[in-house]
Amino acid sequence: MAHRLHLNGTILSYQRGQRTLHQNFCLVEIDGVSSLNAAKYYLGKTVFYAYKVKKTETNKKGLRLIRGRIVKTHGNSGAVRVRFTHNLPPTSFGKPVRVQLYPQH
Amino acid sequence: MKGCTPGQVAIVLAGRFKGKRVVCLKNLPSGLILVTGPFKLNGVPLRRLNRAYLILTKTIVDVSKVDVTKVEDSMFRGKKLSIKKRKEFAAKEEPKRRATRSDDLLKLQKSVDTGVLASVKSVKRMGSYLSSNFTLSKNQRPHLMKF
Numbered sequence: 005m006a007h008r009l010h011l012n013g014t015i016l017s018y019q020r021g022q023r024t025l026h027q028n029f030c031l032v033e034i035d036g037v038s039s040l041n042a043a044k045y046y047l048g049k050t051v052f053y054a055y056k057v058k059k060t061e062t063n064k065k066g067l068r069l070i071r072g073r074i075v076k077t078h079g080n081s082g083a084v085r086v087r088f089t090h091n092l093p094p095t096s097f098g099k100p101v102r103v104q105l106y107p108q109h
Numbered sequence: 110m111k112g113c114t115p116g117q118v119a120i121v122l123a124g125r126f127k128g129k130r131v132v133c134l135k136n137l138p139s140g141l142i143l144v145t146g147p148f149k150l151n152g153v154p155l156r157r158l159n160r161a162y163l164i165l166t167k168t169i170v171d172v173s174k175v176d177v178t179k180v181e182d183s184m185f186r187g188k189k190l191s192i193k194k195r196k197e198f199a200a201k202e203e204p205k206r207r208a209t210r211s212d213d214l215l216k217l218q219k220s221v222d223t224g225v226l227a228s229v230k231s232v233k234r235m236g237s238y239l240s241s242n243f244t245l246s247k248n249q250r251p252h253l254m255k256f
Contacts, residue, residue, distance in 0.1 A: 007128045007244035011251065036250045045252035105251055106122045107161035 010102040011035055011046075015053065017097055019078070019085055027091045029075065034103050037082040049074050050104040051086050053096055074103070112136035112160065116172040116228075119144065119163040120243045120256070126153050128242040132170050132225055133163075139182045147222040147229065150239045154210075155218045157185050164243075166256045170235065175224035184214055 012035045019029035032051065037043050051072040059066035072088035086101075113119065113133035119142070121129045129151045135143040142160055146153030229235045245251070 007242050009122055009127055009243070009245065011245070036248070037252065042250070042252045104122070105164065108122065108164055109161075 010052075010104050011037075013051070013101045013103050015092065015096045015099055015101055016083065018094075029085045029087055030072070030092055030096075031078055031083050032074070032086045032101055032103075033083050037084075039082050040077055040080050043077040043082045043084050046074050046084060046103060047077070048107060048109070050106060051088075052102045052104070053088065053092055053099070054102070055096070072101075113142050113163075113165055114169060115177075116170040118166045118168040118170060118239070119158075120166065121153075121158065121163060123162045124158075126151075126156075128244060129153050130166075130239050130241065130243060131158075132172065132229075132239070133165070134172060134175065134221070134225075135177045135180060137180075137182050141182070143177060143180055145218070145221055145225060146239070147225045148218060149222065149226065150229070150236060155180075155214060155221060157182070164256050168235075168238075170225065170232070171228040172225055174228075175221055177221060180217065184211070184217075 013032045014035075016031040016033055019026040019031055034043070034046060037046065051074060053070045053072065054067045055070075056066050057063065057068055070088050070090055070092060072086040074084045075087045076085040077083070078085045113136060115134055117133045119131055119133050121127050121131060129146070131144045131146055131151070131153050133142050133144050137143055137157060139157075140160065141157040142163065143155065144153065144158050144163075145155045148154050229239060
């Protein structure tokens with residue numbers, strides 16, 4: 005039986021002003037988190053963005069992961085800013101991410 | 110990061126035993142937490158786990174009679190197989206094997222677990238609680254949960 009130990013979220017966009025993009029930060033909306041105080045629980049937590057590639061011997065699932073950390077809250081409605089080890093491509097906007105429950109403090 | 114109180118039940122968040130509920134025994138000097146399943150309940154042996162990957166719950170099992178004072182970090186540092194043995198396994202095309210646990214650890218596992226299991230049995234439903242896995246279901250919000 006599958007057991008979930010993560011929350012699902014969506015990548016909204018890069019952090020941006022109206023005309024300026026800061027591609028090193030992504031804005032993520034986490035399912036069920038809709039307030040600033042709720043989002044504070046997730047600060048520091050690890051996030052994974054997965055994308056598909058061709059299946060090979062070494063990568064049998066055909067998935068590659070980009071790891072990120074929730075760095076800050078964003079706004080009052082529970083969105084967060086995430087910094088990934090590599091900047092995400094714009095094709096990731098609207099795609100799901102997995103927010104882990106670790107690291108715990 | 111705060112360590113565990115002895116006997117505290119924790120949820121493992123990552124790694125081979127993710128989702129398991131385990132009993133924390135001791136804070137080791139390396140910063141890791143010594144933990145046991147107990148093995149018969151959920152398959153988690155005496156193991157060191159990183160505090161960052163555990164949710165410590167407020168449930169505490171009485172482990173005052175369990176003696177873990179002699180357990181040290183060095184007992185867990187896995188011995189790598191010698192190059193000769195690794196080549197043997199490679200030649201036979203068997204999957205990679207790690208060195209098995211030392212007899213001392215296996216004995217210690219038994220003695221610790223009998224003590225922990227005794228106190229687990231004295232609490233109603235604690236055994237089935239530790240055997241069960243933690244999982245998040247659809248409308249559960251970790252930020253609202255009280256562990």
